[in-house]
């Protein structure tokens with residue numbers, strides 16, 4: 001099985017497990033979220049151990065190991081991105097499976113199980129062009145919108161589209177459901193690695209909010225901000241952010 005096929009298989013398997021937990025556990029709220037995080041982690045860990053025993057793993061739900069810093073292949077996974085939305089019975093949550101090899105992301109698979117969808121960087125379609133003249137749409141965290149949201153919205157004269165899960169928001173840009181996603185103030189590598197690989201493969205602009213590249217498999221996996229958008233919008237978005245930040249918002 002190729003890495004790309006494995007990525008899709010992993011994301012789908014964890015997604016199916018999460019749907020099962022939601023239907024069968026009888027849990028609600030935070031307890032359901034915790035059970036989902038643990039169940040999806042255990043599916044992904046078992047499948048990676050079986051199919052790629054020599055590779056390193058960086059997961060939101062597992063203890064980090066310095067072994068990944070000298071490894072040439074590292075799977076960066078978020079077993080359940082959008083835990084809050086999953087536990088509320090909403091559809092905007094995702095499973096993230098990325099592969100980093102010798103310096104950069106080489107693969108990303110994002111499952112959105114409530115839509116029976118898996119996006120894979122190896123086969124994703126180019127993000128659609130906008131030709132309808134309707135207002136631009138800016139995806140933003142529904143629970144933690146950053147301070148830069150309003151200046152960026154104003155610069156684009158855009159409508160805000162609040163959604164859960166970084167993976168769902170980045171996928172929404174790749175699918176042409178929104179035009180951009182901007183985040184600042186906190187996130188980790190696993191929150192963005194897989195959907196960023198998908199976004200790059202779909203031809204989108206991806207960067208930090210200062211325009212610098214998003215880098216993965218760092219010793220410190222904190223990666224607090226990002227911009228994902230159609231390439232033609234990047235100059236306006238980055239300029240609006242630069243005019244409205246002191247570097248930490």
Ligand SMILES: Nc1ncnc2c1ncn2[C@@H]1O[C@H](COP(=O)(O)O)[C@@H](OP(=O)(O)O)[C@H]1O
Nearest residue numbers: 080081082083141144164165166185186187191
């Ligand atoms: N300020 C912050 N600090 C740390 N993590 C953050 C954050 N804002 C968002 N995130 C994480 O980014 C993911 C998407 O958030 P949001 O839905 O608000 O856009 C969530 O991941 P998890 O659900 O995997 O914890 C959330 O925890």
Ligand SMILES: [Mg+2]
Nearest residue numbers: 078081082191
């Ligand atoms: Mg996450």
